[in-house]
Each structure stands twice: as structure tokens, then as C-alpha cells.
Amino acid sequence: MFSGCGVYSFTGTTLSPDLKTITINNFSLQTAGGPTNLSLNFNERLKEYYQRYTNLKVVPNNGDLVLDGSITNYDLLAVAPTASDQAGLNRLQITVQARFVNNKDESKNFEQSFSFYQDFPQNQTLTQNEARLVPRILDQLVLDIFNKTAADW
Numbered sequence: 171m172f173s174g175c176g177v178y179s180f181t182g183t184t185l186s187p188d189l190k191t192i193t194i195n196n197f198s199l200q201t202a203g204g205p206t207n208l209s210l211n212f213n214e215r216l217k218e219y220y221q222r223y224t225n226l227k228v229v230p231n232n233g234d235l236v237l238d239g240s241i242t243n244y245d246l247l248a249v250a251p252t253a254s255d256q257a258g259l260n261r262l263q264i265t266v267q268a269r270f271v272n273n274k275d276e277s278k279n280f281e282q283s284f285s286f287y288q289d290f291p292q293n294q295t296l297t298q299n300e301a302r303l304v305p306r307i308l309d310q311l312v313l314d315i316f317n318k319t320a321a322d323w
Contacts, residue, residue, distance in 0.1 A: 183223065183224055183320040183321055184320070184321055185224060185225075185226070185320055186274065186275070188234075188274060189226065189234045189235060189272075189274060190225075190226065190227060190234055191226060191227050191228075191229045191232075191233040191234050191235070192220055192224075192226040192227070192228055192229070192233045192234065192235040192236070192237065193228070193229055193230065193231050193232065193233030193235070193236045193237070194213065194216055194217050194220065194228060194237045194238070195236070195237070195238035196209065196213050196238070197209055197212055197213055197216070197238065197239050197240055197241055197266065197268075198239075198240045198241070199240070199241050200240040200241060200242050200267075201241055201242055201243050201244045202244075203243075203244035203245070203246070204241070204244035204264070204304075205300065205304065208241060208244070208264075208304070209241055211304075211305075211308060212241060212266070212308050212311070212312070215308055215309065215312045216237070216312050216315065219312050219313075219316055220316070220320070223316065223320070224320055233273070234272070234273050234274055235270070235271070235272055235273070235319065236269075236270070236271040236273065237268065237269070237270050237271075237315070237319065238268075238269050239266060239267045239268040239269050239281075240266070240267050241264065241265070241266050242265050242266065242267045242283070243263065243264065243265035243285070244262075244263075244264055245261075245262070245263045245264075245265075246260060246261070246262055246263075246296055247260070247261040247263060247287075248260060248261075248292070249261045249289065250289075258292055259289045259290065259291065259292055260289065260290050260291070260292055260294075260296070261287050261288070261289050261290075262287060262288055262289075262290070262296065262299070262300070262303050262304070262307065263285060263286070263287035263307075264285070264286060264287070264304070264307045264308070264311065265283055265284070265285040266283070266284045266285070266311050266315070267281070267282075267283050267284075268281070268282055268283075268284060268315050268318075269281045270282075270315075270318070270319050278319075280318070282318065284311050284314045284315055284318075285311075286307050286310040286311050286314070287307065288303040288306055288307055290303065
């Protein structure tokens with residue numbers, strides 16, 4: 171009764187059934203800014219997401235899929251200039267360079283930069299907002315990487 175093309179699951183993944191494992195190597199911190207635990211938080215969120223939304227087993231090495239990379243930018247930018255030449259908003263932007271290897275299908279391999287940001291009012295400091303904004307940004311980066319690797323979006 172049900173038929174279709176390709177592989178699809180209710181979690182939105184398009185992973186081939188012959189893929190059983192994923193190795194997520196620690197993403198290194200290659201930027202001067204950010205909290206000291208930024209890389210650790212990102213790595214744990216990434217592993218947790220794949221465990222929760224795929225049937226893949228996270229293994230320390232030699233996975234069918236391998237994901238690694240680095241956090242390359244942690245930038246605070248002034249945006250939305252006002253008439254008085256001041257920024258109306260501040261923007262925290264984090265960029266991750268990811269490398270993905272599919273050991274069962276090399277045509278799926280890629281290296282790509284992923285970036286996301288959150289804005290906050292110019293009359294507030296980064297310190298006031300960092301604990302709230304960083305988790306949101308990391309969650310979106312994890313989702314973007316997941317969609318590129320497992321959902322083929």
C-alpha cells in the first residue's frame with residue numbers, strides 16, 4: 171500500500187539503512203572569542219541530536235559516517251544603524267566549519283561553513299546575553315548540520 175522513492179523516516183532523515191554508526195570527532199575552537207566550554211557544549215549537543223533523531227550508534231572511531239570540524243568565528247557585530255550613527259542592535263554570530271565523510275557513499279561527502287546569529291539590544295552587554303543566546307545559536311547550527319548530513323536538505 172505504501173510506496174515511494176528513496177529512504178525516509180518519520181524523523182525526516184534520509185539515511186540509508188546500511189548506515190549503522192557515526193563518529194563525531196570533537197570540533198576544535200579555532201577562534202579567540204567565546205566561552206571556554208563552547209566547543210564542549212557544541213560537541214555534546216551534536217552527539218545528543220544524532221542519538222535522539224537517528225538509529226545511528228555514536229562510536230569513537232571508524233564510523234560509517236564521520237563528522238568533524240572547528241568553530242572558526244565567535245563575533246560580536248553592530249547592526250541596524252540609527253540616525254545618531256549608533257548601532258540599534260548587537261549581533262552575536264558563531265561560525266562552524268564542518269567536514270562530513272560518508273564511508274558508504276563518497277558522493278555525500280562535503281566540507282561547508284555553517285553560521286547563525288542572534289541579535290540583542292545595543293544598550294545591553296554581551297555578558298548579559300551570552301548565556302541565553304549561545305545555546306540558541308548552537309542548537310540552530312546543530313540542526314543545520316544534521317539537515318545537511320542526515321536529512322539531505
